[in-house]
Amino acid sequence: MTTTTLRETRATPSIAAPTPPEARGSAQRVLSYLGSTLRLSLTDGGFIGFIIAMPTAMYLFFSTLYGDEIGGAEIQRHIMVMMATYGAMGSALAAGNAIQNERATGWFRQLMLTALSPTQFFFTRLLAALLLILPPIVVVLGVGAIDGVRLPLATWASVVGVALVVLIPFVVMGLVVGLWLKPQAANAATTFLMLALAMLGGMWVPLDQMPQVLQDIGILLPSYWAGQFALTPITGDPVAARGVITLVAWTVGLAALGVVGYRRAVATSKR
Amino acid sequence: MRETAITTTGLTKRYGSLTAVDDVDLRVPTGQIMAFLGPNGAGKSTTNEMILGLVTPDEGTVEVFGESPHEAVRRGDVGAMLQNGALLADTNVRGLLRTLHGIHAHPLPLGEVIERAELGDILKTPTGKLSGGQAQRVRFAMAIMGSPKLIILDEPTVGMDVELRRRFWAQMEDLASHGRTVIFATHYLDEADAYAERIVVISDGRIVADGTGADIKRRVGGRTVTFVGPDLDYEHLPGVVSATRDGERHQLVSADSDETLRHLITRPVHSIEVTSAKLEDAFVAITEGAHA
Numbered sequence: 001m002t003t004t005t006l007r008e009t010r011a012t013p014s015i016a017a018p019t020p021p022e023a024r025g026s027a028q029r030v031l032s033y034l035g036s037t038l039r040l041s042l043t044d045g046g047f048i049g050f051i052i053a054m055p056t057a058m059y060l061f062f063s064t065l066y067g068d069e070i071g072g073a074e075i076q077r078h079i080m081v082m083m084a085t086y087g088a089m090g091s092a093l094a095a096g097n098a099i100q101n102e103r104a105t106g107w108f109r110q111l112m113l114t115a116l117s118p119t120q121f122f123f124t125r126l127l128a129a130l131l132l133i134l135p136p137i138v139v140v141l142g143v144g145a146i147d148g149v150r151l152p153l154a155t156w157a158s159v160v161g162v163a164l165v166v167l168i169p170f171v172v173m174g175l176v177v178g179l180w181l182k183p184q185a186a187n188a189a190t191t192f193l194m195l196a197l198a199m200l201g202g203m204w205v206p207l208d209q210m211p212q213v214l215q216d217i218g219i220l221l222p223s224y225w226a227g228q229f230a231l232t233p234i235t236g237d238p239v240a241a242r243g244v245i246t247l248v249a250w251t252v253g254l255a256a257l258g259v260v261g262y263r264r265a266v267a268t269s270k271r
Numbered sequence: 272m273r274e275t276a277i278t279t280t281g282l283t284k285r286y287g288s289l290t291a292v293d294d295v296d297l298r299v300p301t302g303q304i305m306a307f308l309g310p311n312g313a314g315k316s317t318t319n320e321m322i323l324g325l326v327t328p329d330e331g332t333v334e335v336f337g338e339s340p341h342e343a344v345r346r347g348d349v350g351a352m353l354q355n356g357a358l359l360a361d362t363n364v365r366g367l368l369r370t371l372h373g374i375h376a377h378p379l380p381l382g383e384v385i386e387r388a389e390l391g392d393i394l395k396t397p398t399g400k401l402s403g404g405q406a407q408r409v410r411f412a413m414a415i416m417g418s419p420k421l422i423i424l425d426e427p428t429v430g431m432d433v434e435l436r437r438r439f440w441a442q443m444e445d446l447a448s449h450g451r452t453v454i455f456a457t458h459y460l461d462e463a464d465a466y467a468e469r470i471v472v473i474s475d476g477r478i479v480a481d482g483t484g485a486d487i488k489r490r491v492g493g494r495t496v497t498f499v500g501p502d503l504d505y506e507h508l509p510g511v512v513s514a515t516r517d518g519e520r521h522q523l524v525s526a527d528s529d530e531t532l533r534h535l536i537t538r539p540v541h542s543i544e545v546t547s548a549k550l551e552d553a554f555v556a557i558t559e560g561a562h563a
Contacts, residue, residue: 023377032373040362040370106357109325110413113353115345115376 037128055087080144086203087136090194092167095129096174129171158233166226169251179261197223222250276301276452281331291317293476306467307456314476315456347376350419352410358398365394375417388412403430424455494528500540
């Protein structure tokens with residue numbers, strides 16, 4: 001049997017590509033990935049329907065129902081902030097879940113065959129999740145303004161700023177859901193959480209109009225305090241220490257659950 | 272001597288008690304088209320994934336163009352078609368391509384990628400609604416988009432019809448003619464023989480044969496001739512690769528059964544049967560030969 005010799009049939013390689021490729025810097029690539037992520041989310045039917053249109057429609061419905069009562073203007077502002085926070089909470093949950101979702105489905109492996117590093121992936125997705133909190137807030141507040149809600153410019157800005165901060169725990173929550181559940185189940189779970197947390201957290205109906213049992217539960221939820229804090233720029237209420245503690249406790253607890261879930265996901269994934 | 276695209280030394284990967292890749296030493300010069308041939312579960316994919324840096328070896332090292340797989344990938348030197356590789360969900364083909372195009376170090380122009388992978392007519396198709404062949408075309412586009420110097424294809428033609436397969440390989444040969452290194456995994460000997468200048472046969476995680484298509488084909492692609500007759504020196508008949516005896520029947524593995532038969536028929540033998548050697552059997556034969 002002849003020993004194997006490799007055929008040297010090919011000429012010395014000329015690495016020239018068929019067309020000269022376009023060179024790109026690292027910052028440019030990260031910005032491009034951020035842009036694609038935002039564009040794909042914003043054009044997604046589920047995002048537009050569930051996260052933008054539904055809270056907006058609910059604001060218009062409830063504001064028409066209660067806006068003409070005595071103290072209507074105040075109720076109208078309250079409903080506007082609650083619906084904006086509700087939509088943004090859904091956005092934060094979904095964006096957090098999407099980070100892990102792409103790892104679980106295997107798309108992340110494909111991304112890891114590009115110039116994007118795992119760290120760049122994670123932080124770009126996190127930044128995208130924070131930015132995606134804004135569209136539902138901006139849309140619902142915008143519709144509120146058109147609908148006749150009048151507030152000083154600084155107050156509008158404060159509502160947006162506070163909402164952004166208090167919704168960060170929900171990005172973490174979405175990520176944790178993704179780490180513990182399979183992609184399909186995780187998608188369903190984020191939708192369920194969005195609805196359950198909004199309802200029990202008094203975003204749809206104020207907590208003080210609910211039975212005592214539900215009030216006792218609601219006050220323990222991060223969604224209740226997220227809504228309350230987003231209202232403070234309008235009501236001028238002081239920031240409740242209990243609320244801060246609740247939100248921080250949830251965030252720390254979720255982060256810990258996330259770390260355990262991440263270790264478990266790494267350990268059980270065969271490849 | 273050509274520059275080296277890939278060097279692996281003692282490459283080993285275990286999953287629990289299973290050793291998926293077992294002490295693989297491999298050197299691939301740049302510009303070579305090499306096939307990994309082996310049955311399912313032989314360790315082809317795991318080896319590819321270690322070359323790509325997606326899987327960390329338990330032992331041994333991989334160098335791609337003299338650097339770690341991660342560095343080579345970040346620099347845009349490596350592209351791959353993964354087996355059942357995931358596609359970006361909730362978007363169409365164009366959205367997927369644009370997302371990836373933006374994060375490569377030095378991508379080919381998008382128009383050229385679309386043309387080479389023949390995606391013009393499915394750009395608006397949602398990624399979840401592609402047929403098997405269409406999905407493979409998208410994966411091919413993903414593999415070449417970064418304008419890589421090394422392209423790794425894991426069972427690239429699964430789901431493609433004959434015509435698409437032919438055009439796919441024509442594209443591949445065109446890309447390789449520009450000095451690119453191509454490695455593809457397959458379990459079809461004919462495909463490996465037709466498109467690779469070198470075939471590395473892998474079985475149970477080990478390299479059991481390494482040679483040109485003709486060489487490998489001689490060893491695994493022949494026919495089996497069995498008959499009853501006296502003990503003679505059949506091994507030296509033309510075309511015969513191996514001669515064994517099972518009970519009263521002799522068994523010859525032949526690379527050229529016609530030629531073997533012409534000579535065999537002149538001997539005092541009877542009850543001749545000729546069957547195609549199954550590739551799986553051939554793998555077992557080579558594997559046993561390699562371990563002996």
